Amino acid sequence: MFEFIMTDVVARHRKLNGSKVWVTTGSDENSLKNVRAAEAQKIPVGELCRRNADLFIALAKKVELSEFSFIRSSVKETHWKGPQKIWELCDKAGDIYKKKYSGMYCVACEQFYTDSELETGLCPVHKTKPELIEEENYFFRLSKYQKRIEEMFKNDEIMVFPQSKKNEMMGFVNQGLEDFSISRSKMRTKGWGVPVPGDESQYMYVWFDALCIYLTGVGFQYDEKKFKEWWPASMHVVGKDIIRFHLIYWPAMLMSAGLPLPKSVLIHGFITAGGEKMSKTVGNVVDPDELIAKYGIERVRYFFMKDIPTFEDGDYSEGAFKACVNNELVGNLGNFIHRTLTFAYTKFGGEIKSAPNESGISVLGEVGRRREEVNKLLWENNIHEAMLKILEIGNIANRYFQEMAPWELVKKDKEECEKVVSACLNMCMIIGDLLYPFVPESSERILGFIGMKPVPFGELGEMRSGFSVKEPKIVFEKIQEK
RNA sequence: AGCGAGGUAGGGUAGCAUGGAGUGCCCGCCGGGCUCAUAACCCGGAGAUCGGUGGUUCAAAUCCACCUCUCGCUACCA
Numbered sequence: 001m002f003e004f005i006m007t008d009v010v011a012r013h014r015k016l017n018g019s020k021v022w023v024t025t026g027s028d029e030n031s032l033k034n035v036r037a038a039e040a041q042k043i044p045v046g047e048l049c050r051r052n053a054d055l056f057i058a059l060a061k062k063v064e065l066s067e068f069s070f071i072r073s074s075v076k077e078t079h080w081k082g083p084q085k086i087w088e089l090c091d092k093a094g095d096i097y098k099k100k101y102s103g104m105y106c107v108a109c110e111q112f113y114t115d116s117e118l119e120t121g122l123c124p125v126h127k128t129k130p131e132l133i134e135e136e137n138y139f140f141r142l143s144k145y146q147k148r149i150e151e152m153f154k155n156d157e158i159m160v161f162p163q164s165k166k167n168e169m170m171g172f173v174n175q176g177l178e179d180f181s182i183s184r185s186k187m188r189t190k191g192w193g194v195p196v197p198g199d200e201s202q203y204m205y206v207w208f209d210a211l212c213i214y215l216t217g218v219g220f221q222y223d224e225k226k227f228k229e230w231w232p233a234s235m236h237v238v239g240k241d242i243i244r245f246h247l248i249y250w251p252a253m254l255m256s257a258g259l260p261l262p263k264s265v266l267i268h269g270f271i272t273a274g275g276e277k278m279s280k281t282v283g284n285v286v287d288p289d290e291l292i293a294k295y296g297i298e299r300v301r302y303f304f305m306k307d308i309p310t311f312e313d314g315d316y317s318e319g320a321f322k323a324c325v326n327n328e329l330v331g332n333l334g335n336f337i338h339r340t341l342t343f344a345y346t347k348f349g350g351e352i353k354s355a356p357n358e359s360g361i362s363v364l365g366e367v368g369r370r371r372e373e374v375n376k377l378l379w380e381n382n383i384h385e386a387m388l389k390i391l392e393i394g395n396i397a398n399r400y401f402q403e404m405a406p407w408e409l410v411k412k413d414k415e416e417c418e419k420v421v422s423a424c425l426n427m428c429m430i431i432g433d434l435l436y437p438f439v440p441e442s443s444e445r446i447l448g449f450i451g452m453k454p455v456p457f458g459e460l461g462e463m464r465s466g467f468s469v470k471e472p473k474i475v476f477e478k479i480q481e482k
Numbered sequence: 483a484g485c486g487a488g489g490u491a492g493g494g495u496a497g498c499a500u501g502g503a504g505u506g507c508c509c510g511c512c513g514g515g516c517u518c519a520u521a522a523c524c525c526g527g528a529g530a531u532c533g534g535u536g537g538u539u540c541a542a543a544u545c546c547a548c549c550u551c552u553c554g555c556u557a558c559c560a
Contacts (some may be wrong), residue, residue: 031559171485172556174485175557179558242560243555244557249557309495313553326520334519335519338519339518339523340519342519346518388508405517406518407517476520478520
């Protein structure tokens with residue numbers, strides 16, 4: 001879910017600023033894990049995958065992913081032609097060959113283990129002695145791309161956010177790239193997965209076909225016109241656990257197939273719950289559906305973008321969630337907006353004609369600088385920092401309101417007071433606008449009170465005079481203790 | 483073990499490249515103010531041997547060395 005929100009924030013920001021945006025996502029369903037899970041639940045694999053995918057799609061919709069395509073890799077009709085074509089292209093480039101693979105195989109786990117994974121020569125799960133099994137698989141000539149991948153990193157052909165992950169991968173590359181197996185025997189996969197073209201006995205390695213979701217998601221092999229329009233992707237959003245696939249295997253595959261590389265990869269960390277890794281055994285798994293049902297998507301979006309560092313692990317706890325929403329979203333931003341709008345509405349009947357005075361111009365200058373920083377941070381995909389910057393604006397705005405004390409001023413000098421309120425309304429407008437990628441609904445509501453809509457950065461202008469405020473309602477509600 | 487990142491008030495962080503009074507931010511805590519606002523907002527305060535030791539320097543969170551602890555990566559698991 002975190003990834004969905006993050007992607008959506010980026011997507012909305014880009015779209016608002018004039019880019020065409022198409023989001024594609026999917027589920028790689030061809031793994032052995034699914035086969036086993038389905039066996040355990042005694043239902044067909046296809047059924048299990050369909051159920052999971054439905055949950056995912058429903059969640060994505062709740063998170064308000066703007067427009068997206070969802071590819072399920074086990075669905076032949078919309079996906080298989082993609083990876084099979086890539087396979088053929090790689091094969092034509094001479095990068096696929098057959099090789100015997102032998103390894104220690106645990107029958108109970110149904111998987112191979114490397115020496116380092118084995119504990120004193122025994123399977124770490126079953127504590128039994130694994131068998132030495134030999135199997136003939138197809139391999140991808142990754143070693144051939146050693147130089148090209150090094151170059152790719154050096155020249156930033158794919159921008160990596162954050163940089164530190166790029167360094168990590170470069171370290172990996174420097175150890176020397178080895179060819180990797182890209183198929184499994186039919187026996188091992190139990191016939192689940194994408195068949196290798198021209199060899200019935202072999203099925204594709206999950207990642208080989210899963211990565212192709214990025215391609216088929218924009219029409220590759222199914223709608224070439226669409227594909228031309230959307231590929232190469234400007235960004236992939238992935239978790240830190242799978243960067244090797246995205247930053248090494250995937251580019252190499254694309255190079256081999258003669259397709260352009262994606263332009264950037266955004267890597268995020270994991271969410272822990274109450275300081276611990278989420279796991280079913282500990283029982284601290286946070287169900288995103290429940291969270292959204294309980295608190296609403298806007299709050300959830302706000303929390304994850306504000307409290308979780310974009311590129312690192314972050315923690316969720318109910319306490320932190322409430323504090324974050326009540327003290328900042330409500331107390332800082334919500335309060336400022338509400339006190340301003342209410343004041344303008346009750347004291348001036350909503351009609352504010354004056355321009356801000358000098359104090360207002362000065363404070364708007366401060367706000368304006370931060371507004372530019374927010375925009376810059378968003379282009380750098382630094383969502384978390386951008387959100388913090390918006391809160392800073394909220395602070396400035398509240399302080400200004402406090403120091404100017406318009407509630408006093410209105411009794412003494414109404415004209416001067418109107419100028420102050422005008423400055424405050426300008427700040428409401430800026431905050432409302434900046435908030436759009438993060439909490440789109442609320443943003444639209446805020447701007448709606450002053451008869452506006454979210455606009456691209458730069459179109460807002462430096463300052464406005466003349467606002468007509470409708471009767472305001474609370475935008476961000478507090479979470480009440482039950 | 484190798485490579486990489488990091489250890490800054492109770493918690494979370496910024497600062498480090500180009501050394502200059504422990505400087506900043508968020509949450510929490512304490513005190514005060516305000517009453518337009520959702521018990522919201524504003525101001526002030528307490529709280530830190532900047533992981534440890536040694537070195538360079540007039541001066542080190544910042545540079546160097548060593549130590550210590552934490553966390554990632556080390557491919558055919560996805």
